[in-house]
Amino acid sequence: MEYITYLILGLIQGITEPLPISSSGHLLLVRLVFDIGESDVFFEIMMHFASLFAVLLIFKDTLIRLIKGTLKTLKKEADPTESIKMVGLILLGSLPVGLVGLFIRSPLENLLETYGLIVIGVSLWVTGTFLWLVKPLTLTNTTETLTVKDALFIGTAQVLAILPGISRSGATFVGGLFRRLSVKTIIEFSFLLYIPVTLGVSLLELLSLETIDLPLGPLAVAFIASFAMTYVSLNFFKKMAIAGHLKGFAVYCATVGTFAILYYFI
Numbered sequence: 001m002e003y004i005t006y007l008i009l010g011l012i013q014g015i016t017e018p019l020p021i022s023s024s025g026h027l028l029l030v031r032l033v034f035d036i037g038e039s040d041v042f043f044e045i046m047m048h049f050a051s052l053f054a055v056l057l058i059f060k061d062t063l064i065r066l067i068k069g070t071l072k073t074l075k076k077e078a079d080p081t082e083s084i085k086m087v088g089l090i091l092l093g094s095l096p097v098g099l100v101g102l103f104i105r106s107p108l109e110n111l112l113e114t115y116g117l118i119v120i121g122v123s124l125w126v127t128g129t130f131l132w133l134v135k136p137l138t139l140t141n142t143t144e145t146l147t148v149k150d151a152l153f154i155g156t157a158q159v160l161a162i163l164p165g166i167s168r169s170g171a172t173f174v175g176g177l178f179r180r181l182s183v184k185t186i187i188e189f190s191f192l193l194y195i196p197v198t199l200g201v202s203l204l205e206l207l208s209l210e211t212i213d214l215p216l217g218p219l220a221v222a223f224i225a226s227f228a229m230t231y232v233s234l235n236f237f238k239k240m241a242i243a244g245h246l247k248g249f250a251v252y253c254a255t256v257g258t259f260a261i262l263y264y265f266i
Contacts, residue, residue: 010222013047014229020170025120045202050226093155094196121261123165128253130174137177138244
């Protein structure tokens with residue numbers, strides 16, 4: 001039974017992390033509805049690392065190009081390149097969620113302890129509403145060059161995803177669309193932002209752990225499931241977003257959000 005539970009949680013993390021439907025919201029919802037118990041911090045870290053490895057694999061060519069270009073600039077083998085500019089924008093876009101997260105974590109945990117289902121439900125409705133409204137922009141936006149304002153705006157939008165139910169990929173995607181950026185540009189920047197944010201938060205949480213007590217076998221199963229499904233799900237989302245098919249995600253968010261709110265009052 002333990003293997004099945006871990007497998008399901010790994011699959012949920014992998015499927016929902018890249019999609020604009022909130023992985024944190026789904027994991028918390030499953031735990032609350034099925035009374036699985038308290039979430040383990042180390043388990044969450046490993047699931048995010050699994051998703052992170054999938055993102056690194058998908059965007060490996062872009063990352064290699066950025067690293068090479070940045071190193072050449074730092075070694076003064078080349079003038080400032082687009083690579084080092086992009087790295088700077090990624091770091092800049094990561095700042096808002098890092099700063100806000102330090103102050104809001106404790107109050108948020110207290111809120112979720114009592115009103116977790118309500119927070120998830122309302123947040124999913126917010127996510128779904130924005131996805132529905134911005135759908136036309138996916139076919140008209142053409143800007144491919146990121147600016148400092150774009151990075152800050154998208155990074156600030158990412159802060160909203162601290163709430164379970166507000167999708168990180170959805171928030172950054174919608175933020176990018178409001179900045180009139182093309183879908184391809186937004187997706188790449190959004191998931192490049194995912195890398196430093198995930199690394200930073202996960203490493204800080206690892207350092208704060210006093211003990212790690214999780215069954216290795218079930219954890220390995222969940223890790224593999226999360227990695228594999230993140231890879232599949234991210235490629236699926238890229239195709240759907242480029243085609244402008246966001247309304248299905250919006251309806252799904254509204255449906256699950258309604259279920260979470262109703263379940264709270266049952």
